[in-house]
Amino acid sequence: MRLLHTMLRVGNLEDSLKFYCDVLGMKLLRQKEYPGGEFTLAFVGYGDEVDHTVLELTYNWGVEQYDLGTGYGHxxxxxxxxxxxxxxxxxxxxxxxxxxxxxxxxxxxxxxxxxxxxxxxxxxxxxx
Structure with missing residues (x-):
C-alpha cells in the first residue's frame, strides 16, 4: 500500500493552480471536468502519480469558498x-x-x- 493523493476543495481553480504550480513549482499532471457532477479535478505534484503522492484540487462549480474548520492542519x-x-x-x-x-x-x-x-x-x- 501507499498514499496516492490528498484532496483539497478549492474556490478558484486557476488561482490554486497558479499557486501550486507557479509559486511552489509543482506540475499539473492531469485535469478533467465532470459536467454531470458539476466539478473539475486537477492533480498536481512534483512527480508522476505512479511514483509520487500528489494533490487533488477539487473545484465544485459555483462554490467560491469553504469553511476550513478546525480539523485540517497542513x-x-x-x-x-x-x-x-x-x-x-x-x-x-x-x-x-x-x-x-x-x-x-x-x-x-x-x-x-x-x-x-x-x-x-x-x-x-x-x-x-
Missing amino acids: IAIGVEDIYTTCANIRLRGGKVTREPGPMKHGSTVIAFVEDPNGYKVELIQIPS
Whole structure:
C-alpha cells in the first residue's frame, strides 16, 4: 500500500493552480471536468502519480469558498534551502505566514505558507 493523493476543495481553480504550480513549482499532471457532477479535478505534484503522492484540487462549480474548520492542519513539503525557497515564494506572489526558523521546542527548521484558499503548507528544511 501507499498514499496516492490528498484532496483539497478549492474556490478558484486557476488561482490554486497558479499557486501550486507557479509559486511552489509543482506540475499539473492531469485535469478533467465532470459536467454531470458539476466539478473539475486537477492533480498536481512534483512527480508522476505512479511514483509520487500528489494533490487533488477539487473545484465544485459555483462554490467560491469553504469553511476550513478546525480539523485540517497542513500539508508538508521538504525543501533543500528553506530561506531561498521562502524568498522565491514571495517573489512569485506567495504568502509566507511563518518565517523560516527552528520549530518551537525543537531544532527542525520550518516555515509556513498559505495558498489562495487559506490552506497551510509547511516547508521543512531537509537535512543535508
